[in-house]
Amino acid sequence: MELDKMDENDWKYHGEGNKSLVVSHVQTTEQAFRHIQNIVDYSKNVMKPLLGEKFVHNGEAVKLPIDFVRQLSLKVQRERPESRCDKVMDTFSGCALCLPNLTQLSSCCCFGQHRPPLCIEIKPKCGFLPSSRHVTKEIKSKVCRFCMHQHFKLASGKWKRLSRYCPLDLFSGNKQRMYLAIKHLIEEPQNNFKIFKGGECIYSCKDDADVLQDLDELAQHLRPYFLPSGSLINGHQASKVVLNELIQVLMSALLSSWDCPRTVEPRKTHLPEGRVTCEASILHRDLLWNANTRKLSNHCLPKDCVLAKILGTQMHDNLDIEGLNPLFRRVEQHLQDFPKESRLQIDGPYDESFLEKVQNCPAEDDGSIEYAVGKVHQYRVAMTAKDCSIMIAIAPCGEDDGLDQNLEIQPAKPRFSYSVSILDLDPKPYDSIPHQSRLDAKILNYYLRSTQPNHQEVDNLELTNPGLFLGRDREDCTLVFHPV
Ligand SMILES: O=P(O)(O)O[C@@H]1[C@@H](OP(=O)(O)O)[C@H](OP(=O)(O)O)[C@H](O)[C@H](OP(=O)(O)O)[C@H]1OP(=O)(O)O
Ligand SMILES: Nc1ncnc2c1ncn2[C@@H]1O[C@H](COP(=O)(O)OP(=O)(O)OP(=O)(O)O)[C@@H](O)[C@H]1O
Structure with missing residues (x-):
């Protein structure tokens, strides 16, 4: 000042107290x-x-x-x-x-009177591997950023255990892969998974908690939603049934193509060809050896489902941070040369003209500032989509709302109504791009150091707390695929 x-x-x-006037x-x-x-x-x-209009509440x-x-x-x-x-x-x-409270169902949805609505929050993170020719390190096109980042987060003390969740499985559109992705989110929620009941958070990351106990407690909370009230199933078996039902409902919500009439086979979005499985995912080895490999690795989501919308937006980052860097520098240089320049809309206004720059950026670099700024804007939009959360509010509905014991004899699927929203859509600051670049190299180095003992550092970066570093890789695991 x-x-x-x-x-x-x-x-x-403003106000005052005994000693201060504010x-x-x-x-x-x-x-x-x-x-x-x-x-x-x-x-x-x-x-x-x-x-998509239906998923976003701008507030x-x-x-x-x-x-x-x-x-x-x-x-x-x-x-x-x-x-x-x-x-x-x-x-x-x-x-x-x-903002509206997204843990509640919107009033137009029917819901039962007996049980408060549930809401599941998923922060899915980046669902694709970069295929940009600017990527210099091969590992980036084999192992996804989330899985690599886990090692850095563990080393820096952010989390105490590795998550086995892999976003590529969630975004695959393949039900078996999605099932396991959600199961892994439940097992190790970190900041990627939360459950609210009647608006209260009943399940989220508890660093020191006993994981199994957590799951049984969670199943107790969910039991009235997924098991008939007089059901005799108990203990571990009941937990398995309840969590399985929860995952099925979540998959339906994530794959719902909201614009298609339910009776019509939904159109599918085939995403660009390329590697669609992550080598760090515990599913990878099974995918390689499984006879159905092609089917399982199909990257195919119903058009307009929430996952397709988020993934499509994330993919605006098609150069990767490595390809973006020189364009960022071009914009920086331009702003130094023309400090009063505001038509680039670096800090907004976020209006139709900004969206036009994102959507109509030239396909090839013609050396212009317009191309550079278009790519920077696209990258920032993709960053927002890589960091957003999905809120799935669900409530039992219809005549079966009071699930009774008779259903156990011939179990009818409980029916739910649900609404899906996307939250945390803040613009990511333009000047965080250099930080993204440094973070990218750090994540890569930590991952390579943990998985390849003879690895040479990628850049001359100072790695924090190397003493804390744990070189343990993921638990070995063989999976058997069942139809779901
Ligand atoms: O860079 P990432 O992937 O770690 O994402 C950050 C998130 O960490 P996560 O990996 O999800 O645990 C991070 O999440 P937490 O606050 O750590 O829960 C933020 O969402 C951060 O965004 P911002 O800088 O607060 O706008 C996020 O930063 P941005 O990169 O999206 O700016
Ligand atoms: N409209 C809403 N309705 C219900 N819960 C909400 C709503 N907005 C935010 N929350 C809850 O608050 C949490 C934090 O909100 P939000 O993600 O917007 O904060 P943030 O600071 O941008 O987070 P991040 O660190 O991920 O960038 C969310 O994860 C969600 O659980």
Whole structure:
């Protein structure tokens, strides 16, 4: 803040205590409001057209009384996880993003009165392997970023166990692969899987928890939704049935092609040819040896299902960070040469013209700034889609709502209505691109160091906490495929 440019009209009374009188800067509120409005514009004008009207709730920027925000921040403080408490709430901004509660079903969906709705949140992460000619390290086209990143996260202490989840299995459209992907998410949720019941989080990552106990407890919560009330199945068998049913419902929701009438065979999206399995996935070896390899590795999702929409948007990153870097530098150079240039819309406005730049970027590099900025925008859009979450709200519906014992004799499938939404669609900052580049190299180095003992470092990077490094690879596992 420059002292000689201070103007009392930019400040207003905020409140006071015994010793302090607090004034706040009016710009702060306006800037913060602009920031939130930018998020709303980005969700509404950029991500919604790409991901689909029905999945995206852009929300609304709202102004709130500052005292209310301060009180609220104190009230929620004790419920916040310790690992997040380094972030403080901006209690002076007086504004917020108002969104519908996506753990609840929208009012148009029917749902039973007896049981509160369930909501499953999945953060699927990146579902494809880069096929860009700019990729210099072969491993990147064999092992997906999530699976490589696991080793770095373990070494840096973010998580205590490796997740066996592989996004390529979830996005495969193949029911057997999807089944295992969801099973692995349940077993080790990290920040990729949560379950809410009546809006309350009942299942999420607990670092020190006993995994098996967690699963039994979870099955207890879910039992009334998936087993008839008088069912005699108990213990481990009941948990297996309940979790199996949950996975089946989730797969239906993830594969629903919402624009197609249910009676018609849904159209399929065949994604570009290329490697569609990840070598680190525990399924990989089975896929290689299985007689049905081609069928199992089919990359085929129903058109317009939530997974196809997210994957299609992620694939706007078709150069990989390695191919993007020189284009980022071209934009940087241009901004240095023309500092007042705003038509590139680096920080917005996120309007139709921004979307036009994303959708109509020239296919080949013609050396122009337009091409470079189009690719940068595409990359940022892809980053948002690689970091978003899917919320699947489900509730029992129809005449079978009060599942009774008779159903056990001739089990009828419980019926559910569900709604699917996508959340966390913030624009990723333009200036985070250099960080992405460094992170990419770090992830690669940690992965290679853990799996290939003689590996030479890719770049001259300083690797943090090498002493913490655990070189254990995934548990060896043989799978038998059953029809589902
Ligand atoms: O880079 P990644 O893949 O680790 O993603 C980050 C996420 O970590 P994850 O790998 O999902 O555990 C990370 O998730 P957590 O906050 O760690 O749960 C954030 O979503 C981060 O986004 P932002 O910088 O807060 O906008 C994410 O950063 P971006 O790369 O999307 O900016
Ligand atoms: N509209 C909503 N309805 C219900 N739950 C929500 C909603 N928005 C966010 N949440 C919950 O709050 C969590 C954090 O929200 P969000 O992912 O938007 O934050 P973020 O800071 O952008 O996260 P990230 O670190 O992943 O970038 C979500 O994972 C979800 O569980």
